[in-house]
Amino acid sequence: MSVAKTATKEAIVKTVCSNWIESMGIADLGCSSGPNTLVAVSEIVEAVCGITRRLDRPCPELKVYLNDLYTNDFNNIFTSLPAFYTKLKQDKGTHFGPCFISAVPGSFYGVLNKGKIYISESSPESVVDAYSSQFQSDFLMFLKCRSQEMVKGGRMVLSLIGRDSMDPTTPVSCYQWELLGRALMILVARGEIEEEKVDSFDAPYYAPCMEEVKLGVEKEGSFMIEALEAYEIDWDGGDDKEMSHESIGERVARTIRAVVESMLESHFVWQKRWYKNKSKAGNIPPGNEGIPFVGETLHFMAAIRSTKGVYEFVRLRRLRYGKWFKTKILGETHVFMSSMESGRAILNNEVGKFSKRYIKSIAELVGPHSLLSASPRHHKFIRGRLFPLFSTTSLSPFVQHFDQLVVQAMSAWPRHDFVVIQHQALMLTCKAMCKMLIGIDSGYQLEMMQKQVACVCEAMLALPLRFTGTRFYKGLQARKRIMDILEKAINERRSGSGCGHEDFLQRLLAENENKFNEEEVERLTDKEIQDNILTMIIAGQDTTANAITWMVKFVEENQGVLDKLMEEQLQFVKKRKTCHILTLEDLNEMPYASKVVKESLRMASVVQWFPRVALEDCEIEGFKIKKGWNVNVDARSIHLDPTVYSEPNDFNPSRFNGESKAYSFLAFGMGGRTCLGKNMAKAMMLVFLHRLITTYKSVKYSYSL
Numbered sequence: 001m002s003v004a005k006t007a008t009k010e011a012i013v014k015t016v017c018s019n020w021i022e023s024m025g026i027a028d029l030g031c032s033s034g035p036n037t038l039v040a041v042s043e044i045v046e047a048v049c050g051i052t053r054r055l056d057r058p059c060p061e062l063k064v065y066l067n068d069l070y071t072n073d074f075n076n077i078f079t080s081l082p083a084f085y086t087k088l089k090q091d092k093g094t095h096f097g098p099c100f101i102s103a104v105p106g107s108f109y110g111v112l113n114k115g116k117i118y119i120s121e122s123s124p125e126s127v128v129d130a131y132s133s134q135f136q137s138d139f140l141m142f143l144k145c146r147s148q149e150m151v152k153g154g155r156m157v158l159s160l161i162g163r164d165s166m167d168p169t170t171p172v173s174c175y176q177w178e179l180l181g182r183a184l185m186i187l188v189a190r191g192e193i194e195e196e197k198v199d200s201f202d203a204p205y206y207a208p209c210m211e212e213v214k215l216g217v218e219k220e221g222s223f224m225i226e227a228l229e230a231y232e233i234d235w236d237g238g239d240d241k242e243m244s245h246e247s248i249g250e251r252v253a254r255t256i257r258a259v260v261e262s263m264l265e266s267h268f269v270w271q272k273r274w275y276k277n278k279s280k281a282g283n284i285p286p287g288n289e290g291i292p293f294v295g296e297t298l299h300f301m302a303a304i305r306s307t308k309g310v311y312e313f314v315r316l317r318r319l320r321y322g323k324w325f326k327t328k329i330l331g332e333t334h335v336f337m338s339s340m341e342s343g344r345a346i347l348n349n350e351v352g353k354f355s356k357r358y359i360k361s362i363a364e365l366v367g368p369h370s371l372l373s374a375s376p377r378h379h380k381f382i383r384g385r386l387f388p389l390f391s392t393t394s395l396s397p398f399v400q401h402f403d404q405l406v407v408q409a410m411s412a413w414p415r416h417d418f419v420v421i422q423h424q425a426l427m428l429t430c431k432a433m434c435k436m437l438i439g440i441d442s443g444y445q446l447e448m449m450q451k452q453v454a455c456v457c458e459a460m461l462a463l464p465l466r467f468t469g470t471r472f473y474k475g476l477q478a479r480k481r482i483m484d485i486l487e488k489a490i491n492e493r494r495s496g497s498g499c500g501h502e503d504f505l506q507r508l509l510a511e512n513e514n515k516f517n518e519e520e521v522e523r524l525t526d527k528e529i530q531d532n533i534l535t536m537i538i539a540g541q542d543t544t545a546n547a548i549t550w551m552v553k554f555v556e557e558n559q560g561v562l563d564k565l566m567e568e569q570l571q572f573v574k575k576r577k578t579c580h581i582l583t584l585e586d587l588n589e590m591p592y593a594s595k596v597v598k599e600s601l602r603m604a605s606v607v608q609w610f611p612r613v614a615l616e617d618c619e620i621e622g623f624k625i626k627k628g629w630n631v632n633v634d635a636r637s638i639h640l641d642p643t644v645y646s647e648p649n650d651f652n653p654s655r656f657n658g659e660s661k662a663y664s665f666l667a668f669g670m671g672g673r674t675c676l677g678k679n680m681a682k683a684m685m686l687v688f689l690h691r692l693i694t695t696y697k698s699v700k701y702s703y704s705l
């Protein structure tokens with residue numbers, strides 16, 4: 001204001017000198033509310049009175065329009081008006097015409113810009129362009145509106161925060177917003193606000209350079225520029241040398257707060273309200289069931305397609321409603337819960353009865369005979385048949401085979417400019433699973449399996465639309481092809497050409513043969529064998545590949561962990577001396593690497609929640625669950641709960657030095673549905689980690705998740 005004072009005075013002098021004015025309108029756009037609000041008006045009145053007195057003219061009638069956003073505290077301004085009028089009369093005496101001050105709330109722009117929180121050095125060009133062109137269109141609209149409001153010959157003093165460089169991405173231009181952005185992200189990490197809210201927040205602010213202002217005025221055409229000046233102002237608002245750093249800091253914070261507080265409040269405040277309302281929900285879990293019939297299906301589907309992934313749907317609601325919430329997806333009620341107590345109660349069937357249930361479309365893709373879709377009794381039977389396949393006797397040769405695959409794959413890496421870890425891991429796990437389950441490890445058949453399994457996996461996350469061309473339809477077709485391959489393999493084995501195979505398929509068939517003469521014993525049918533082989537591929541391939549990818553990312557980002565890991569692994573190699581294939585026993589000599597694997601599984605929570613269905617009405621932790629509701633144990637929230645793991649977002653394998661709390665580590669589930677392949681998965685992760693650490697000293701890793 002003090003900087004603009006001279007310019008304002010000059011404008012008034014010119015206006016009054018060149019016009020006989022009986023009534024003068026003065027608008028203070030963005031007047032704010034506080035001790036400084038009427039200072040500008042007071043200075044203008046003073047200037048008008050002064051110049052008219054010198055010209056020996058009567059002081060014109062003054063109509064002052066105070067403008068700011070609707071949220072501005074105009075009441076506060078009006079309360080101070082009587083004292084203001086009295087003071088004016090005292091100071092100006094008789095040379096003071098009538099003065100009417102009114103409030104004109106509202107924005108002097110239209111709707112503002114889109115983008116990130118603000119421009120930054122790393123902003124894509126499109127964001128910078130969006131801000132700049134938004135400024136141009138707002139500024140032009142602003143000038144046009146003023147030109148309609150003002151009388152001919154009227155003058156406007158425009159005081160803007162600007163920048164001295166043509167480039168809006170210089171640190172000086174963006175620094176405060178960078179800091180604010182970082183502060184908001186800290187709140188996101190603490191779970192106090194939603195990341196989505198930060199993403200959708202665009203600072204409605206733009207500091208133009210002189211050239212942009214000039215260009216805007218010329219382009220709009222209603223005004224002529226009499227003077228254009230730039231002043232440098234300290235961001236702490238003064239040059240008080242006596243002030244301590246703390247006081248300067250406070251002043252900076254207050255200055256920034258004056259500008260951004262209302263912007264932030266209107267954008268983020270609803271979230272606080274939700275937290276307050278949470279406890280009123282009674283004993284039915286809180287939540288929004290969305291619109292009739294559709295529920296929140298569309299939000300769920302949108303989350304699946306978004307880059308953040310499907311868990312974002314759960315995370316946002318968890319943030320809004322707390323540890324328990326309910327929603328409606330595809331016509332069914334789903335309750336999500338994220339406490340260790342509820343995990344124990346549900347996964348162990350401690351309260352009421354819960355059975356595993358996947359949504360119909362997933363069950364259709366894995367097949368009606370899969371242990372995932374079986375009734376509780378039948379599940380027990382199938383699981384009992386599959387369980388022996390995962391014994392240490394099977395694991396031992398599997399580890400050696402997987403090690404050979406990894407060594408072979410990594411030896412090819414130096415020939416590439418870069419490797420995508422997720423892709424590499426997926427190729428490896430698919431190869432290893434196909435070999436272990438059905439003895440396929442190369443050639444056309446392997447390629448075919450890889451392709452078809454990928455199609456089935458994709459279909460699991462698609463809308464169950466059965467039209468030609470939809471992802472779900474393609475998944476069903478792929479399932480058929482896999483079933484054909486498996487059927488053919490079973491027939492070949494039965495006709496004798498399966499000799500020498502030592503895979504799961506062979507063992508299941510042999511088991512059936514052995515039991516052939518035992519009348520009482522239930523045997524797995526061919527369809528059951530086929531569906532469960534497919535289930536195991538699906539259950540083991542993507543999950544392990546994703547877990548490996550996350551692990552590489554976490555290790556690469558944590559130098560301290562990497563150093564410790566190196567030390568352990570190189571020590572191990574030194575001890576072995578000769579280059580040899582890893583064995584299951586070797587893996588037991590890698591205690592730190594095992595903790596790295598466990599910590600990666602905790603942080604990544606590859607299987608994010610475990611679905612069950614309530615078979616009867618029951619109550620858990622004071623919340624009622626109705627028969628037929630889907631109940632999901634949200635493992636990821638438990639893994640990232642600061643009351644369960646301190647500093648849960650820090651990658652710290654040493655947190656597993658001691659015993660973990662019961663039901664705090666749910667990467668492989670718990671209870672009667674615990675992952676059958678968990679030792680196999682951990683072994684694959686360890687082997688990969690060992691080979692990566694001991695083969696490559698420094699690689700730029702790339703992972704796509």
Ligand code: HEM
Pocket residue numbers: 356371372383535536537539540541543544547606607609610611666667668669670672673674675676677678680681682
């Ligand atoms: C890092 C990799 C893996 C993770 C994180 C993982 C995680 C899980 C979880 C959380 C469950 C239980 C879900 C629930 O209770 O609803 C599960 C079940 C299962 N997993 Fe895994 N898994 C992995 C690898 C594997 C592998 C390699 C195989 C086998 C080859 C496998 C086979 C299975 C099977 C068959 C089930 C169903 C068990 C049942 O319903 O009785 N998984 N897995």
